[in-house]
Amino acid sequence: MSHTSTESVRERFRDRLRDFDVESTVVPPDEVAATIERIASSPAVGVEPDDASYDFPDAVQTEFSPSDLEAAATGVTPATLGISDYGSVVVPTTESGVEPVSLFADQHVAVLEADDIVPGMDDGLAEIGERSRRSGFSGVIATGPSATADMGALVKGAHGPKTVHVVVVDP
Template sequence: MSTETTFLESLSELDVEVTRTTPESCADAIDDATVGEAIGVPLPDGLALPPAVTDRPTNGDLETADTGVTPAVLGIAETGSVHLESDRAGTELVSLYPRRHVAVLRVADLVPDVATAIDRLGPDLRAGGSGVIATGPSATADMGSLVVGAHGPSEVHVVLVEAGQ
């Protein structure tokens, strides 16, 4: 089974929605995946946010936004996880505050397992970088029954960008 197929199956098990798209259609795919007021951070490598997404959110925007759109540095196929950088653009915050998180990830940035992810992320982390590995919607059962969205988004959508033309 391919890394991409494993990633898609893992996301399905986590009830994470996926949209597959090309770089040219990425903004439209993001627009379709957002709900309500949307904030985001700039995307890398020529990928564009749709005009309706505020790309320099304020603290007030973080509190009121329904959707946060961020790039993901890599995806881990075996767990359906995405790695989000802690950076000055606010990637981590934009992924955590709104109730819906849309993670934008290139197929080329998928790795098969956690060990490979650590190998790839290691040099940046040892140099002082940081981030979070997020797996599906936020959930906790600390107080008894399962609560979704207690410490982060209650909905996650991955926009998976295939190689361009």
């Protein structure tokens, strides 16, 4: 593990998010719902984590059909890990379908507990490995909006969200 202070790891994470045109907001748990409501475009769908210190606003549908998902402008998901050096978030794969919610809408809002930000990829992979051994955890590492240059010029949102916003929950 790196000998970097917790505060500098969190600052580095937000700096790297900005490098990838990802906005971030730091809020206490009781302001998460209002923050999501302010930044999410409607209609919004989401998958709430089981054991979070925060709630989603009523405007985010947590029970939705495939057609609701297809029509959603925003997908709101938990992120279980942030990797500071890369500005990446780890979105868990779940039976409730977190991955499509994070990928189908033009906007992805990821909600991450500040204590779950680690300095580097080695730390992130070690944590993912430990969680996997303990509980069968699996997740997707996402860095910034979807982008491709397969056909020439860089195109954002070709295979996923055009914009990403990370809400960091810091008590």
